[in-house]
Amino acid sequence: MVTGSTLARRALGRELKKLRDAKGMKQSEGGRIIGVSPQTIGRMEDGLPTKVSDLYINALCDGYGANDEQRTALLELALEVRTMAKSGGGWWRAYADELNVGFDHYIGLEEAARKLVIWRGSVVPGVLQTPEYRRAIAWTESPALTPEQVERRVQMAMQRQKRLLDPDFTVEVVLSEFVLRDQIGGPRVVADQLRKLAEIAQLPNVTIRTVPFDSSGHLGSLVGPFALLEFPKLPATGLIEPPVIFVEGFAGDLYLEREPELRRYRDAFTEISRVALDEDTTRQLILSIAKEHGQ
Template sequence: MTSGSTMARRALGRELKRLREAKRIRQSEGGRIIGVSPQTIGRMEDGLPTKVSDLYINTLCDAYDATAEERRILLELAFEVRATHKAGGGWWRAYADQIREGFDHYMGLEDSARSLSAWRLTLIPGLLQTPEYRRAIAWTETPSAPTEEIEKRLEVLVRRQTRLNDPTFAVDVLLSEMTLRDQIGGVGVMAGQLLKLLEVSELPNVQVRVVPFGTGYLGSRTGSFVLLEFPKLPASGLLEPPVVYVEEYAGDLYLEREAEVKRYREAFAEISRVALDHDTSRQFILSVAKEYGA
C-alpha cells in the first residue's frame, strides 16, 4: 500500500492554508504572489489536483514567513505529489472511463487508509461485493451501457478488493438487515453475495456485523457513511485527519471538520452497540443465505 498523491496533496494544502491564514493573507493575494488565480490557490489548499512546483512552494514560503522546517516539509510533500503523478497515479486511473465523476478522489482516500468503518442501510459496500452483485447494480443504474463497459467496472471491483488482503488495513462493516433482504439480482445472486460476506469475515482484519430489523437504532437517521482513518505520511511524518464519506445519488460529500467527524464516530459506536456480535452475525447471514437456497 502506498499513500499516493491524495494524502500528500491534502497535507500540502492544509499546511499552505495554515501558513497563509497565520499571516492574514487572502487567497487573492496569495494568487498574485505566484501569478495564479485565487481559484488555483483554493484548489491547492483543498488538496485538489493542480500544479505544485518548487518555485511556487518556495515563493509562498517566503511570503508566509515559513520556518526552515515548514519549508522542508512542504517541499517534500510537493515532491511526493509530483512523483506519484509522474508514475501515473493510482491503479484506478487506467479505469477513469468506468469510474463515475469524482469517485477517483474516494479511491485515493480508501487506498491510503489504515482503517475503514462503514455503516450501510442499503447495498453491500463495494469492498465486499461479488462481481454478480455488482453487475446487477450496474445494469440497474445504466441499463443501456455496453457489456464491455460493465465488465470493465467489474475489473475495478476486483482490483479494489485486493486491499482486503493487507493485514494492516482494518475493515469494520455494519450492515442493516435490509442489505441482506433486498434481492439485488435475484435469489441466486444474493445467495452468492451472502456466502461472500461469510468468506471475507473470516479474514483477521475484517469484521462484518448485522443490525437486525426492529432494533431501534440511530443508523436509520444518519444514513449510510464511511469513516476513513489514515497513517502518518512517510516523508513528512504528518498525521492525516480522518474523513467521513457520504455517498449520495446526486453527488458525494466529504466531511473533515473535527466536530463533524466526531458526530459520525459517535454514531458508528452507537450503531455498533446494537449490532449482533461477530459470531452471531455470521449465523444470521448464513440463515438468510439458506433462505436464498445457498
C-alpha cells in the same frame, strides 16, 4: 505502505492554508505571489490536482514567511506528489471513464487509508461485493451502459477488494439486515454475495456485524450510509492527515472533515454498533439467509 499522491496533496494544501491564514492573507494574495488565480490556490489548498513545482512552493514559503522546517516539509510533500504523478497515479486512473464525478478522490482515500469504518442500510459496500452483485448494481444504476463498460466497473470493484488482504488495513462494517435480504440480482446472486460476506468476515482484519430487523429504534434508521476513513503517517514528513467522513449520495457526495462532524458520525456509529449482533451471530445469520434462497 504506499499512500499515493492523494494524502500528500491533502497534507500539502492543509499546510499551505495554515501558513496563509497565519499571515492573514487571502487566496487572491497568495495567487499573486506565484501568478495564478485564487481558484488555483483554492484547488491547491483543497488537495486537488494542480501544479506543485518547487518554484511555486518556495515562492509561497517566502510570501507566507515560512521557517526552514516548514519549507523543508512542504518541499518534501511536493516531491511526493510529483513522484506519484510521474508513475501514472493510482491504479484507478485506468478506470477514470467509468467513475462517477469525484469518486476517484474517494478511491484514492480508500487506497491510502489504514482503517475503514462503514455503516450501510442498503446495498453491500463496494469493497465487499462479488462480481455478479456489482454487475447487477451497474445494470440497475445505468441500463444504457455497454457490456464493456459494465465489465470495467466490475474489474475496478475487484481491484478495490485487494486491499482487504493487507494486514495493515482494518475494516469494520455494520450492515442493516435489509442489506442481506435485498434481492439485488436475484436469489442466486444474493446467496453468492452472502457467502462471500461470510468468507470475508473470517479475515483477521475485517469485522462484519448486522443490525437485525427486530432491534429497537436506533440511529441507523435516521443516519444515511457513510464511511469513516483514518490514515497512516505520511512517509516523507510523518504528518497524519485528519480522518474523513464520506457520505455517498445519489446526486453527489460529501466529504466531511471538521471535528464536530467527525465526532457526530463516530458517536452515531457507536450507537448503531450497540444494537448490532456480534460477529459470530452475524455470520450465522448471513449463512442462514443464503440457505433460505435454496442455492
